[in-house]
Amino acid sequence: MFQADSVTITVLVENQVDMLLPDQDSPVDSGDHCVSRWGLIEHFDNKHIPPQAENGISFLVEARRDRHVTKVLFDVGLTGSVLAHNMNVFGVDPSSIDHVAISHGHPDHFGGIHKFLELAGRRIPVATHHDAELPRYALMGDGRMSSVYNSAFGFDAIEESGGRPVLSRDPLDLGWGVRTTGEIERKTAFEVPPPFVSGNPGLYQVSREGDVRRDDVMDEMGLVIDVKDVGLIILTGCAHAGVVNTILQAKKIYGDKPIRAVMGGFHLGFPTTPQQNVELTVDALRDLDVETIMPMHCSGMRTHAHLHGDKRYLQPAVGTVLHFGK
Numbered sequence: 471m472f473q474a475d476s477v478t479i480t481v482l483v484e485n486q487v488d489m490l491l492p493d494q495d496s497p498v499d500s501g502d503h504c505v506s507r508w509g510l511i512e513h514f515d516n517k518h519i520p521p522q523a524e525n526g527i528s529f530l531v532e533a534r535r536d537r538h539v540t541k542v543l544f545d546v547g548l549t550g551s552v553l554a555h556n557m558n559v560f561g562v563d564p565s566s567i568d569h570v571a572i573s574h575g576h577p578d579h580f581g582g583i584h585k586f587l588e589l590a591g592r593r594i595p596v597a598t599h600h601d602a603e604l605p606r607y608a609l610m611g612d613g614r615m616s617s618v619y620n621s622a623f624g625f626d627a628i629e630e631s632g633g634r635p636v637l638s639r640d641p642l643d644l645g646w647g648v649r650t651t652g653e654i655e656r657k658t659a660f661e662v663p664p665p666f667v668s669g670n671p672g673l674y675q676v677s678r679e680g681d682v683r684r685d686d687v688m689d690e691m692g693l694v695i696d697v698k699d700v701g702l703i704i705l706t707g708c709a710h711a712g713v714v715n716t717i718l719q720a721k722k723i724y725g726d727k728p729i730r731a732v733m734g735g736f737h738l739g740f741p742t743t744p745q746q747n748v749e750l751t752v753d754a755l756r757d758l759d760v761e762t763i764m765p766m767h768c769s770g771m772r773t774h775a776h777l778h779g780d781k782r783y784l785q786p787a788v789g790t791v792l793h794f795g796k
């Protein structure tokens with residue numbers, strides 16, 4: 471399997487902007503990476519347009535090997551307008567993207583796909599899971615039912631917009647050490663949701679056979695970059711499958727390599743998520759020796775509070791650029 475010599479990851483869409491965050495070297499002084507921020511100068515200086523935040527996520531992953539580079543967009547945010555704005559702010563040419571990978575079929579992750587494909591202006595592969603387009607809706611605690619919220623992610627519609635859906639339950643090789651995890655095995659006890667009671671509030675999905683079932687988001691996949699002499703960098707969309715399970719899946723694909731960084735949605739932000747799950751997740755990340763932890767998007771304030779002060783913790787913001795490797 472190929473490894474990347476280095477990777478640069480730019481946070482294009484996230485729930486937060488924060489111009490006060492400093493640039494920094496590695497929190498653990500390993501010397502193999504740096505973090506730069508879109509900071510106060512860029513926000514105040516009239517030569518720049520300030521970036522925007524929204525409830526969603528999108529990373530630009532640029533993996534290099536020798537003179538070669540592959541550019542992967544992992545998720546595309548909620549609206550498309552914020553992604554388009556921020557790509558313009560950060561000088562990212564949409565037509566330069568080689569692959570899009572969508573973590574799962576929820577709008578805060580796929581929502582910008584049509585806008586992005588329009589801007590790209592050429593046919594770009596869009597990797598996702600077969601079940602990502604199956605109809606989904608939510609049943610609220612007060613009895614209200616949402617509309618089907620993933621109809622815009624039909625694979626025919628993606629094709630019409632200029633994308634080329636690449637459907638896989640297995641890991642997909644996107645080049646130079648970048649792979650999707652494929653479907654994630656759910657084996658960590660505290661990340662398994664409680665037993666399903668039909669009719670209870672929650673997320674629902676209609677199966678291919680037409681049955682209504684609880685939506686356990688089995689289509690969710692992460693993105694892993696294997697960087698030479700560094701280890702694995704793991705990105706999560708929402709981590710409905712569990713962030714610990716996502717790491718274990720990455721280890722299953724790549725073997726027992728060091729986990730240099732984990733970043734993305736940790737799915738711990740619901741008020742109903744037990745505090746214990748926040749603590750168990752952070753303990754597990756420590757046990758797995760994850761060197762840099764950047765909870766984002768749906769991770770929730772309790773996760774940030776619990777990790778605050780830990781040298782491995784990195785606060786997320788749109789415009790954060792992380793570089794790993796030589």
Ligand SMILES: [Fe+2]
Nearest residue numbers: 578708735768
């Ligand atoms: Fe999400």
